[in-house]
Amino acid sequence: MTESQVDNPTPDAPVTYGLLAEFEDVDTLLHAAVGVRDAGFRRWDCFSPFPVHGLNKAMGMKDTRLPRLVFGGGVAGLGIAVAMTVYTMSADTLDVHYALQSYPYLISGKPYNSFPAFIPVIFELTVLLSAFAAVFGMLGLNRLPRLHHPLFNSERFRRATTDRFFIAVEADDEKYDEPAVRRLFEELGASHVEVIEDND
Amino acid sequence: MTTLTPDNLQDAASANLADDPRRRAPLVTGDQDFASVTETVTHLALRKPPRAWYIAFGISMALLGLLGVLILYLILSGVGVWGNNQPVAWGFPIVNFVFWVGIGHAGTLISAILFLFRQNWRTGINRFAEAMTIFAVVCAGLFPGIHVGRLWLAYWLVPYPNQMAMWPNFRSPLLWDVFAVGTYATVSLLFWYVGMIPDLATLRDRATTKIRKIVYGLLALGWRGSNRHWQRFEKAYLLLAALATPLVLSVHSVVSFDFAVSQVPGWHTTIFPPYFVAGAIFGGFAMVLALAIPARQWFGLKDLITPRHVDNMAKILLGVGLMVTYAYATEVFIAWYGQSPNEQFAFINRAFGQSGWAYWVMVTCNCFIPQLLWFGKLRRNLWLLWGVAVAVNVGMWFERFVIILSLERDFVPSSWGQFMPTWVDMGMLVGSFGLFFTLFLLFCRYLPMVAIAEVKTVMPQAHAGHGDKQYDDVETDESGTADYRIP
Numbered sequence: 001m002t003e004s005q006v007d008n009p010t011p012d013a014p015v016t017y018g019l020l021a022e023f024e025d026v027d028t029l030l031h032a033a034v035g036v037r038d039a040g041f042r043r044w045d046c047f048s049p050f051p052v053h054g055l056n057k058a059m060g061m062k063d064t065r066l067p068r069l070v071f072g073g074g075v076a077g078l079g080i081a082v083a084m085t086v087y088t089m090s091a092d093t094l095d096v097h098y099a100l101q102s103y104p105y106l107i108s109g110k111p112y113n114s115f116p117a118f119i120p121v122i123f124e125l126t127v128l129l130s131a132f133a134a135v136f137g138m139l140g141l142n143r144l145p146r147l148h149h150p151l152f153n154s155e156r157f158r159r160a161t162t163d164r165f166f167i168a169v170e171a172d173d174e175k176y177d178e179p180a181v182r183r184l185f186e187e188l189g190a191s192h193v194e195v196i197e198d199n200d
Numbered sequence: 201m202t203t204l205t206p207d208n209l210q211d212a213a214s215a216n217l218a219d220d221p222r223r224r225a226p227l228v229t230g231d232q233d234f235a236s237v238t239e240t241v242t243h244l245a246l247r248k249p250p251r252a253w254y255i256a257f258g259i260s261m262a263l264l265g266l267l268g269v270l271i272l273y274l275i276l277s278g279v280g281v282w283g284n285n286q287p288v289a290w291g292f293p294i295v296n297f298v299f300w301v302g303i304g305h306a307g308t309l310i311s312a313i314l315f316l317f318r319q320n321w322r323t324g325i326n327r328f329a330e331a332m333t334i335f336a337v338v339c340a341g342l343f344p345g346i347h348v349g350r351l352w353l354a355y356w357l358v359p360y361p362n363q364m365a366m367w368p369n370f371r372s373p374l375l376w377d378v379f380a381v382g383t384y385a386t387v388s389l390l391f392w393y394v395g396m397i398p399d400l401a402t403l404r405d406r407a408t409t410k411i412r413k414i415v416y417g418l419l420a421l422g423w424r425g426s427n428r429h430w431q432r433f434e435k436a437y438l439l440l441a442a443l444a445t446p447l448v449l450s451v452h453s454v455v456s457f458d459f460a461v462s463q464v465p466g467w468h469t470t471i472f473p474p475y476f477v478a479g480a481i482f483g484g485f486a487m488v489l490a491l492a493i494p495a496r497q498w499f500g501l502k503d504l505i506t507p508r509h510v511d512n513m514a515k516i517l518l519g520v521g522l523m524v525t526y527a528y529a530t531e532v533f534i535a536w537y538g539q540s541p542n543e544q545f546a547f548i549n550r551a552f553g554q555s556g557w558a559y560w561v562m563v564t565c566n567c568f569i570p571q572l573l574w575f576g577k578l579r580r581n582l583w584l585l586w587g588v589a590v591a592v593n594v595g596m597w598f599e600r601f602v603i604i605l606s607l608e609r610d611f612v613p614s615s616w617g618q619f620m621p622t623w624v625d626m627g628m629l630v631g632s633f634g635l636f637f638t639l640f641l642l643f644c645r646y647l648p649m650v651a652i653a654e655v656k657t658v659m660p661q662a663h664a665g666h667g668d669k670q671y672d673d674v675e676t677d678e679s680g681t682a683d684y685r686i687p
Binding site: 025026027028030031034035045046047048049050051052053054055056058059061064066067070084085088089097098099100101102103105107110114117118120121123124125127128130131132134135137138139141142144145146147148149151152157158159160161162163166189 | 234380382404426661663664674
């Protein structure tokens with residue numbers, strides 16, 4: 001049971017997700033985003049078929065913390081690779097399970113700890129774990145993958161991946177008041193406004 | 201095929217090919233808007249393909265079947281079915297491996313390096329160049345896998361705690377290769393897939409059959425074009441590009457270490473890493489051109505892969521070809537200047553020994569034929585350009601063949617020999633093209649061939665201040681690609 005269902009006297013009736021406005025072009029979207037931002041809403045978002053330049057600023061968004069995750073991934077890859085190569089190739093035998101023991105052996109009289117020769121492996125693992133952090137960090141912060149979202153209930157919203165731009169204000173925003181939001185959208189140049197229901 | 205004639209030079213194409221430094225050429229020609237770009241790309245994936253697709257797919261599948269049968273034959277009989285033997289123990293499998301992994305460089309180069317250099321024209325070609333990369337790396341990965349002989353033990357290449365209490369040798373270039381190619385394949389796949397998520401969502405929203413809705417829906421991961429998502433998506437894409445750039449340069453460097461770290465004359469040279477990277481980009485761009493020229497023709501993508509895209513790729517091919525030529529010349533010069541008799545002998549033998557013909561095929565295809573691309577008129581003849589691209593691919597295969605054939609003449613004359621490929625070698629080379637084209641044709645059939653969302657970002661109407669309406673609180677977007685509109 002979600003919180004909104006507790007408030008809902010009849011559990012079978014659909015819960016409102018929010019109000020969705022459609023815009024025809026990039027300029028109107030940017031103008032509307034500034035308007036919604038300045039009206040003080042917090043739980044709202046813009047939707048577009050491609051990343052719109054300047055929209056982050058128009059929405060008043062902060063920078064993402066993804067780069068820090070990627071740095072963490074890189075450091076982890078570096079650490080794991082250095083430990084693995086140096087330990088397995090050059091460490092003295094430790095009193096551990098035999099599968100985890102090091103395996104120093106002499107090849108062409110080269111030193112056990114031939115660190116320069118380990119660099120390719122260390123570099124590749126650093127890049128690999130950084131890339132994992134970039135991709136899975138991005139998906140995680142975006143709460144993806146998900147199988148369904150209330151916005152997909154809207155037939156018009158399908159054009160968000162082709163040629164239309166949308167702004168949705170969610171019903172759990174403190175300032176949400178349906179007629180007022182509808183009026184705001186229309187003033188800002190929306191070509192269509194609809195209520196989105198959350199019937200999950 | 202279209203050649204630019206005085207007639208069709210009049211319209212968009214002339215603006216598209218014009219070299220006026222005061223304004224940028226448009227990257228999307230024809231009177232396209234967002235909806236028509238989506239339509240152009242998605243209808244390829246959502247409609248029935250042309251008959252040519254079925255014919256091409258049938259041929260590719262037949263060659264793939266040949267490859268499968270030959271691999272089975274190899275497993276049942278042993279590596280003796282190949283021509284590999286002392287002194288040329290590497291033979292075709294490694295020639296094919298280096299050839300394919302080289303081709304696999306262009307895609308990530310286009311997606312990562314051109315992205316960091318803000319070469320916006322990459323958006324028309326990056327998606328299928330990336331797809332090509334992945335399929336080429338699949339072909340590349342196959343050959344060392346079956347070359348290990350007992351391929352059911354190929355997992356020994358991976359370091360893991362095991363019952364034998366042994367670890368792989370991290371000092372060995374062959375193990376570096378496992379990490380380099382493995383990382384490259386993984387990162388290229390992620391890069392390709394992440395870039396495709398918004399386009400898969402477009403396909404999901406336009407799919408008509410139930411199965412397609414479900415499959416594209418699952419692949420799109422629930423993408424809905426949220427700007428809070430786009431912000432992290434763009435950051436992730438930028439970071440992946442920054443990570444993939446050193447990676448793409450490292451992969452063929454590491455492949456070259458397989459040769460350069462050994463003591464064999466003709467292999468033990470410090471020029472190998474940059475020489476291999478330039479060669480890889482050369483071969484890869486040639487393959488992109490060889491695929492892009494027919495694809496834009498057959499699939500109606502001429503407005504998105506414009507004459508300028510083709511022209512730019514031809515110029516890059518010429519430029520990288522000159523680097524490769526320079527590398528060949530340096531190699532010969534250093535062999536003479538270094539005064540090592542074995543090294544000198546190796547190079548004289550390459551050009552004039554028993555397998556000298558292969559060296560001259562390489563020089564003709566890689567050094568001489570690309571010189572035709574100096575001339576704009578010849579670059580715009582698509583038949584000729586396609587021919588040059590195919591010649592470069594042949595030449596790059598021969599480059600690796602020539603390098604492997606250095607083993608025919610080792611330090612000790614008593615161990616000299618001659619390499620002769622068997623019919624199985626030939627069949628596997630041809631069959632690997634079957635694998636490559638089968639995967640590529642499936643990609644053309646079911647996935648977005650052009651990066652739809654990215655192409656839209658380089659259209660003028662994607663930028664503020666370029667639409668019909670003007671607002672006081674919206675800053676005109678002068679940066680980015682807004683200046684790509686035709687005045």
